[in-house]
Amino acid sequence: xxxxxxxxxxxxxxxxxxxxxxxxxxxxxxxxxxxxxxxxxxxxxxxxxxxxxxxxxxxxxxxxxxxxxxxxxxxxxxxxxxxxxxxxxxxxxxxxxxxxxxxxxxxxxxxxxxxxxxxxxxxxxxxxxxxxxxxxxxxxxxxxxxxxxxxxxxxxxxxxxxxxxxxxxxxxxxxxxxxxxxxxxxxxxxxxxxxxxxxxxxxxxxxxxxxxxxxxxxxxxxxxxxxxxxxxxxxxxxxxxxxxxxxxxxxxxxxxxxxxxxxxxxxxxxxxxxxxxxxxxxxxxxxxxxxxxxxxx
Ligand SMILES: [Zn+2]
Numbered sequence: 001x002x003x004x005x006x007x008x009x010x011x012x013x014x015x016x017x018x019x020x021x022x023x024x025x026x027x028x029x030x031x032x033x034x035x036x037x038x039x040x041x042x043x044x045x046x047x048x049x050x051x052x053x054x055x056x057x058x059x060x061x062x063x064x065x066x067x068x069x070x071x072x073x074x075x076x077x078x079x080x081x082x083x084x085x086x087x088x089x090x091x092x093x094x095x096x097x098x099x100x101x102x103x104x105x106x107x108x109x110x111x112x113x114x115x116x117x118x119x120x121x122x123x124x125x126x127x128x129x130x131x132x133x134x135x136x137x138x139x140x141x142x143x144x145x146x147x148x149x150x151x152x153x154x155x156x157x158x159x160x161x162x163x164x165x166x167x168x169x170x171x172x173x174x175x176x177x178x179x180x181x182x183x184x185x186x187x188x189x190x191x192x193x194x195x196x197x198x199x200x201x202x203x204x205x206x207x208x209x210x211x212x213x214x215x216x217x218x219x220x221x222x223x224x225x226x227x228x229x230x231x232x233x234x235x236x237x238x239x240x241x242x243x244x245x246x247x248x249x250x251x252x253x254x255x256x257x258x259x260x261x262x263x264x265x266x267x268x269x270x271x272x273x274x275x276x277x278x279x280x281x282x283x284x285x286x287x288x289x290x291x292x293x294x295x296x297x
Contacts (some may be wrong), residue, residue: 003258007221008109008206014190018045019199021072021084021111021187022142022173028053028074031178034061041271042067044183046200047191050084057089068199072108075099079124081135082173085200093285100134109204111133111171114142116151123150129161136203137169140210140279143184143274144175152185155269155279159165159243162265162282169203169268169281172210185212190280206281217285219268226283227255232276235297258285 025037029151032040034051038061041049051058051194059071072084074137077092081099086108090099100110112135115124129138138158145152161168172185187206191198202208217229228236229252238246238288241263247256256266265282271277 002117002288003224003260004286004288005221005224005226005258007219007226007279008266008283009219009221010192010207011188011218012222012271014192014207015194016188017068017194017199017202019048019050019187019189019190020174020176020185020205021050021052021070021171022074022082022113022139023049023051024053024074025051026059027051027056027058029177034058035063037176038063038067038069040179040182047194048187048189048196050082052069052084054080054102055092057087057091059087068194069198070199074113075103075251079115079128082111082113084111085107086105086151097132097134098130100254104134108182109200112138114139114145114150114152114175115154115157115238117145117148118150121150124157126157129157130164130166130190135168137171139173140170141172141185141212141277142175143173143204144177146184151205155216156243159239159241162267163241163263165244165264167173169208170210170279172212172279179294185210187211188216209280211276213274214270214272214278215277216270216280219280221283224258225255226258226266226268227253228280230272230278232272233270234273235271237271239267241265281284 041065050070050072051159063069083103086106103110189202237248238256268276268280
């Protein structure tokens with residue numbers, strides 16, 4: 001049985017750009033005004049930022065040079081949805097599918113937020129996650145939930161979606177409300193141009209990874225082998241369908257050869273010091289006798 005690997009990552013002609021898409025300011029329940037918030041991210045070396053106040057479009061913003069600002073908001077009225085790259089507000093009193101459809105119709109992308117937030121660890125019920133279409137993915141790490149009830153991590157939800165053949169990229173965000181939440185979770189995107197369109201294109205296509213403090217230098221796919229280099233990682237884990245651990249190495253670089261028990265994807269976690277992690281996007285496996293591998297995309 002021959003397998004073809006489909007990686008979202010570029011191997012040349014890009015630069016890594018760091019960004020956060022989930023940020024509150026004084027326009028909703030954040031502690032800082034929009035402009036100083038943008039400056040704080042730019043000063044820390046971020047290349048893109050979406051200010052996503054609750055049900056409020058904070059736009060336009062006078063941003064510092066070199067920081068790509070993206071308009072957006074976080075839509076409540078049910079489990080929260082980030083609408084990114086939209087220049088008009090989106091009403092909260094409608095179905096979650098209608099929120100996604102409206103964001104997409106406005107030229108944006110939608111991300112399903114902090115699924116495991118709350119006393120019941122169930123802000124976004126799994127059956128609802130699995131029923132929604134047209135979003136680009138889910139938050140697999142959300143910084144504010146680290147200090148609230150529930151779990152900041154949601155790779156358990158992600159593996160269920162991916163294993164059912166649904167397409168979702170994994171996002172990590174600060175969900176900044178005050179400075180203590182600054183730089184807890186971020187994205188590193190492979191952009192071919194340092195513009196709003198360049199960033200959104202990378203996010204749509206999954207040309208990014210999510211991180212809480214580990215950098216990935218390179219992910220390459222050759223024939224049936226996936227290789228990764230993450231200079232400050234101490235352990236690398238290759239994970240397949242239903243969250244199954246396929247291979248792990250106590251090293252900063254590692255490779256994995258497709259063997260047949262992965263299911264439809266492999267994703268990689270790079271663990272570093274102090275519980276820090278970088279999460280790759282799924283690399284899809286299309287087997288010759290299996291054209292279901294990309295179902296639901
Ligand atoms: Zn939020």
